Amino acid sequence: DAKTTQPNSMESNEEEPVHLPCNHSTISGTDYIHWYRQLPSQGPEYVIHGLTSNVNNRMASLAIAEDRKSSTLILHRATLRDAAVYYCILRDVRGGSEKLVFGKGMKLTVNP
Amino acid sequence: DAGVIQSPRHEVTEMGQEVTLRCKPISGHDYLFWYRQTMMRGLELLIYFNNNVPIDDSGMPEDRFSAKMPNASFSTLKIQPSEPRDSAVYFCASRPGTGKLFFGSGTQLSVL
Numbered sequence: 342d343a344k345t346t347q348p349n350s351m352e353s354n355e356e357e358p359v360h361l362p363c364n365h366s367t368i369s370g371t372d373y374i375h376w377y378r379q380l381p382s383q384g385p386e387y388v389i390h391g392l393t394s395n396v397n398n399r400m401a402s403l404a405i406a407e408d409r410k411s412s413t414l415i416l417h418r419a420t421l422r423d424a425a426v427y428y429c430i431l432r433d434v435r436g437g438s439e440k441l442v443f444g445k446g447m448k449l450t451v452n453p
Numbered sequence: 454d455a456g457v458i459q460s461p462r463h464e465v466t467e468m469g470q471e472v473t474l475r476c477k478p479i480s481g482h483d484y485l486f487w488y489r490q491t492m493m494r495g496l497e498l499l500i501y502f503n504n505n506v507p508i509d510d511s512g513m514p515e516d517r518f519s520a521k522m523p524n525a526s527f528s529t530l531k532i533q534p535s536e537p538r539d540s541a542v543y544f545c546a547s548r549p550g551t552g553k554l555f556f557g558s559g560t561q562l563s564v565l
Contacts, residue, residue, distance in 0.1 A: 377554070383556075383558060383559075384457075384544050384546070384556025384557055384558055384559050385544075385554070385556050386556065387554060387555075390553070428496070439484070439501075439503075439508075439551075440486070440498055440501055440509060441486075441498070441554060443488070443495060443496035443497075443498075444495060445495040446495065446496075
C-alpha cells in the first residue's frame with residue numbers, strides 16, 4: 342500500500358490560516374488523496390479529496406504538488422472547532438479492493 | 454437521515470464473554486466498513502462489505518472475530534471469546550458507491 346507521512350502534531354492560532362502537510366512519495370497514478378479529521382470522542386469525518394488539481398470546498402482547500410508526491414490541506418481561518426486529528430489517506434483501489442487505510446494522523450491544536 | 458447508528462455506545466464485559474456490536478448504515482449506501490481504533494495502532498480497517506457481501510476481511514485479527522451483514526440495513530461484529538487486548542473503540546462506516554465515508558459515533562469496548 343502506498344503510505345503517507347504527516348507530522349505528529351501542529352499548533353495554530355485561532356482565525357489564522359493553517360497549512361497541514363502530507364508526504365506520499367510512493368503514490369501511484371490512480372491513487373486519490375483523501376483528508377479526514379476526527380474531533381474528540383467522535384468518529385472521523387470527511388474533509389476533502391483530490392487527484393491532481395487543487396480542490397476547494399466549504400471546509401478547506403487541498404493543494405496537490407505537481408509531481409503528486411505531497412499535498413497540503415489548508416484551513417483558511419482556523420477555529421477552536423478545527424482542533425482535531427487530521428488524516429491524510431491514499432485511496433487504494435487495486436484488484437477490486439476499495440478501502441481507506443488510516444494511519445496515526447496529525448493532531449492539530451488551535452490556540453485561542 | 455440519522456447517520457450511521459452504532460450500538461451500544463459503551464460495552465464493558467469480562468474476558469471470555471461474547472460481545473456483539475451493531476451497526477445500521479445510512480440508507481442507500483452500498484459499502485459498509487468496520488474499523489478498530491486504539492492508541493497503539495491507530496485506526497485499523499477490519500472488514501468491509503459491498504452490497505451485503507464481505508469483500509476484504511484481511512484486517513480481522515483472528516478467528517475470534519466475525520462480521521455479518523444479513524441485509525442492507527444491519528451489520529454485526531462479534532467477538533467470541535473476548536480478551537482484554539480487544540479493548541478499543543470500534544467504528545462502523547458506510548459509503549455510497551465511490552462517495553465519502555460516513556462514520557458512526559463508535560462503540561467503546563472494555564474487556565476486563
